Amino acid sequence: MLELFIELGNLKKLKRTGWVLRGVPNPESIADHVFRTALITLFLADELKKRGVEINPDKALRIALLHDIGEARITDIPQPALKYVDKSEAERKAVEDLLKTSPLPEEYYQLWLEYEEESTVEGRLVRFADKLEMLIQALEYESAGVSGLDEFWGVLESLRKSEFYGHFKEIVDGLEDLRKQKRLL
Numbered sequence: 001m002l003e004l005f006i007e008l009g010n011l012k013k014l015k016r017t018g019w020v021l022r023g024v025p026n027p028e029s030i031a032d033h034v035f036r037t038a039l040i041t042l043f044l045a046d047e048l049k050k051r052g053v054e055i056n057p058d059k060a061l062r063i064a065l066l067h068d069i070g071e072a073r074i075t076d077i078p079q080p081a082l083k084y085v086d087k088s089e090a091e092r093k094a095v096e097d098l099l100k101t102s103p104l105p106e107e108y109y110q111l112w113l114e115y116e117e118e119s120t121v122e123g124r125l126v127r128f129a130d131k132l133e134m135l136i137q138a139l140e141y142e143s144a145g146v147s148g149l150d151e152f153w154g155v156l157e158s159l160r161k162s163e164f165y166g167h168f169k170e171i172v173d174g175l176e177d178l179r180k181q182k183r184l185l
Contacts, residue, residue, distance in 0.1 A: 004101050010072040017078040019137075024146050028137060030071050036136070038064040040129040048125070048167060059111070060122040066108055067115045067126055070094040088116070121163075128164045131155045135175055143182055153179070 011031040019027030041064035045057035068076075070091035077087045095112050099105040114123035138152045159165060159172045 001101055001103075004098065007098065008069070008072050011068070014071065014075055017076040018152070019141065021078055021080075022146070022148050024141050027141075030068055030076055033133060033137070034065065034068050037067065037126070037130050037133045040064075040133055041126050044129055044164070044168065045122070045125055048164070051167060053121070053167070055121050055125065059120075060125050062108075063111045063115045063122055063126045064129060066095075066112045067130060069098060069112065073098060092116070124162070125164060128159065128162050128168075131159055132168075132171070132175070135159075139175060139179055139182070142179065 011034065012029050014030050015027045016030060016033055038061060041060050042057065045055055045060040048055050049057055071094075073094035074087070074090045077085060077090075081087075096105075096109060099108045099112075102108055114120045115126050116123075118124045118127055134152060135155060138149045142149055153176075156172065156176060165172060
């Protein structure tokens, strides 16, 4: 497992390509993104459970920690490259290979697949948290003076169409309101 742990260290070194391509100075690493996505997932899952939604917060957290693991091998492939590369297939192979030396390769792969396919409430929640985290990061970059990030905000619509929007409307709408306020200043 030591080799796996060392290779996963790539996630700390690899910058999120979307931000790099838009000229964000010192952009977050994939590991930075995964960490906050996991925290958001934890808090949202516990809130959903408190509200009576049938969800397993521990499972959701495990999925959040695994959701970008494949990028340790294939990196964060930028959107323009997706025209030429089947990211889904490449990531699937990378995740399978990476997890071979883990204690529960099949179980971890299944958790990753639940995120990828959005086949469970936990997997869908992590997808929601992943998008929410990206928008929070975009807001932080814009607040620091970075421009040209409008395209990222298109994700707001998918958050609003999510089954979780009714539960977290104040967070999603609050994020957009904060952006509008900051743009007026």
